[in-house]
Amino acid sequence: MVTQLEISASRLVELIGLLLRVAAEEQGTSFYALKPLHLEQIVEQVLKDYQTRTEKKRLCVSLQMGENLPEVNADYEQIRFVVQTLFHNAVLYTPDEGTVNITLRKVNDTRVRLSVTDSGIGINQEEFPFIFSKFFRGKQAMLIDTEGAGLGLFLTKTIVKRHGGSITASSEGEGKGSVFVIELPALNA
Secondary structure, eight states: OHHHHHHHHHHHHHHHHHHHHHHHHHHTOOOOOEEEEOHHHHHHHHHHHTHHHHHHTTOEEEEEEOSSOOOEEEEHHHHHHHHHHHHHHHHHTSOTTOEEEEEEEEETTTEEEEEEEEOSSOOOGGGGGGTTSTTOOOHHHHHHOTTOOSOHHHHHHHHHHHTTOEEEEEOSSTTSOEEEEEEEEBTTO
């Protein structure tokens, strides 16, 4: 009983934190401490943080990084949230023994591109226009994770745009996995 109460309290604190983050983003009061960062270090740390989860699901996780990746001018905590959200979703919505591929490379020496590709549940084409909307959750996603708030991708898009970047998503449909791609301006581009 006590453990269940602790879990419920932890989820409530997490939800309140997300709602506060959304409110701050919408009001433009979020503070961004921009500094030169190596995106590959953030990606490697997130993969390490999720190692137990990926091993438990027996996922095949691959990381491909280009050489001489430029730094990005970014807020560490905000960009870590973005990377964590994209990887978390890939792990959560990919069935056991599936694949998650992460690619990090530079684009024309002006941008750094992070792609997260999974063999998960995919995205229904009718739901595509709404995936970055606040509180939206796809039907298949709700069946797998009944407690999600539908704020992760909304915040991810908001944060990436505030960094001067872009985010896109693609999927060939339900059961065919998805691809999320963010691009951030390279420092000194």
